[in-house]
Amino acid sequence: MNELKEIRIGDERLMLHDNLVKSSILPRVSRELARDLTLQGNVVVEGAVFARNLEIEDGPADLMGATYVQDEIHLRTDAKGVIRFRKAVGSSGRVVCLSPTARVCFGADLNAKVVRLRNAFVSASIFGEEIELENCVVIGGVFATRSLSMNGCMAGTFNSQAFAQVKSTTCFTHRHSPSSR
Numbered sequence: 001m002n003e004l005k006e007i008r009i010g011d012e013r014l015m016l017h018d019n020l021v022k023s024s025i026l027p028r029v030s031r032e033l034a035r036d037l038t039l040q041g042n043v044v045v046e047g048a049v050f051a052r053n054l055e056i057e058d059g060p061a062d063l064m065g066a067t068y069v070q071d072e073i074h075l076r077t078d079a080k081g082v083i084r085f086r087k088a089v090g091s092s093g094r095v096v097c098l099s100p101t102a103r104v105c106f107g108a109d110l111n112a113k114v115v116r117l118r119n120a121f122v123s124a125s126i127f128g129e130e131i132e133l134e135n136c137v138v139i140g141g142v143f144a145t146r147s148l149s150m151n152g153c154m155a156g157t158f159n160s161q162a163f164a165q166v167k168s169t170t171c172f173t174h175r176h177s178p179s180s181r
Contacts (some may be wrong), residue, residue, distance in 0.1 A: 001180070006113045008120040010150070011171075012034060012035055012036065013035070013036045013037075013038065014035060014036070014037050014038070014051075015037075015038045015040060016037070016038070016039050016040065016043045016045075017039075017040035017041055017042065017043065018041070018042045018043070018174045019042075019043050019044070020043075020044045020046075021043070021046060021047070022046050022047075023046070023047050024045075024047030024048040024049070024050075024065060025037060025045060025047065025048070025050065025051070026047075026049075027050055028051050028150075031074065033052070033070075034052050035051055035052060035076055036051055036052050036053040036054075036055070036132070037049065037051040037053070037054050037055070037082045038054075038055045038056075038057060039054070039055070039056045039057065039058075039061045040057045040058060041057065041058035041059060042060060042061075042079070043060075043061045043062070044061075044062045044064070045062070045063050045064060046064045046065065047064070047065045048065035048066045048067070048068075048087075048165070049063055049065060049066075049067045049068070049069075050068050050069075051069050051070075051072055052069065052070045053069060053070075053071050053072050053073075053074070054067070054069045054072070054073045054074070055074050055075075055076070056073075056074070056075045056076065056079060056125070057076050057079060057085055058076070058079050058080060058081060059079060059080060059081020059082050059083050059102055060081040060082050060083070060084075061081070061082075061083045061084070061167065062084045062086070063084065063085050063086065063087075064087070065086075065087055066087045066088045066089075066090075067085055067087070067088070067089045067146070068089075068090045068091070069090075069091045069092075069093070070091075070092055070093065070141040071091070071092070071093040071094070072091065072093045072094045072095070072096065073089070073091055073094070073095045073096070073097070073112075074094075074097075075097040075098070075099050075102060075104065076099065077098055077099050077100075078099065078101075079099045079101070079102045080099070080101045081102060081103075082102070082103045082104075082105065083097070083102055083103070083104045084104075084105045084128040085104075085105070085106045085107060085108075085110075086106065086108070087107060087108045087127070088108040088109050088110075088111070089106060089108070089109070089110045089111070089112075089157075090110075090111045090112065091111070091112035091113070092112075092113060093112065093113055093114070094112060094113065094114040094115075094116070095110060095112040095113075095114070095115050095116070095117070095161065096116045097116070097117050097118065097120055098116060098117070098118045098134075099118070100117070100118065100119065101167060103117070103119060103120075103121070104117065104119065104120040104121070105120070105122075105123075106120065106121070106122040106123065106124065107123050107124070108123070108124045109124045109125050109126075109127065109140075110122060110124070110125075110126045110127070111126075111127040111128065112127075112128050112162050113128060113129050113130070114128060114129065114130045114131075115128040115130070115131045115132070115133075116131075116132045117132070117133050117134070117136050118133075118134045118135060119134075119135050119136070119138045120133075120137075121136070121137050122136065122137070122138045122139065122140070123139045124139065124140045125138070125140030125141045125142070125143065126138060126140075126141075126142045126143065127143050128143075128144055128145070128150075129144065129145050129146040130144060130146050130147050131147070131148050131149070131160075132149045132150075133149070133150045133151070133153045133155075133168065134150075134151045134152060134153070134154065135151070135152045136150075136152075136153045136154075136155075137153070137154045137155075138153065138154070138155040138158075139156055140156050141153075141156050141157040141158060141159065142155050142157075142158040142159075142160075143159050144158075144159070144160040144161070145160075145161065146160075146161060146162070147160065147161070147162050147163075148160035148162070148163050149163070150154065162176075
């Protein structure tokens with residue numbers, strides 16, 4: 001694994017493969033706000049991450065700091081391995097992790113407009129407008145302001161204005177608005 005102590009790349013796309021990044025990946029000038037980040041496998045980032053888009057092509061990947069993207073966090077459907085987000089993850093757009101062979105772990109809250117997860121473990125809560133979960137474990141709660149769909153999931157609690165479907169799901173408690181009955 002190649003160790004990078006500092007990232008200084010002016011490209012619009014930063015690709016990491018077999019790297020240990022000892023610093024944060026944060027913009028230093030305004031043109032870096034539009035930078036995309038691609039993780040191609042065997043990557044550890046010890047600091048925080050900010051990108052326009054974050055694409056994970058393959059695991060393992062370990063992001064130890066907070067992660068924020070402007071548009072989308074996307075895990076390719078053919079990705080394998082363990083993908084870990086150890087601190088809070090936020091996106092003003094989407095978080096999509098639907099690979100059947102990868103295992104995605106979120107160690108803190110996940111907040112995005114649209115969240116779509118399969119085979120994921122979340123040790124905190126998920127907040128979003130539209131949330132779709134399949135075969136996931138959420139230790140905290142799942143809170144959707146618009147719609148919620150859970151299939152084969154376990155969650156501490158959930159709350160949504162509308163439930164698209166809740167199949168084979170175990171919840172310890174649940175709250176819902178009167179309109180969802």
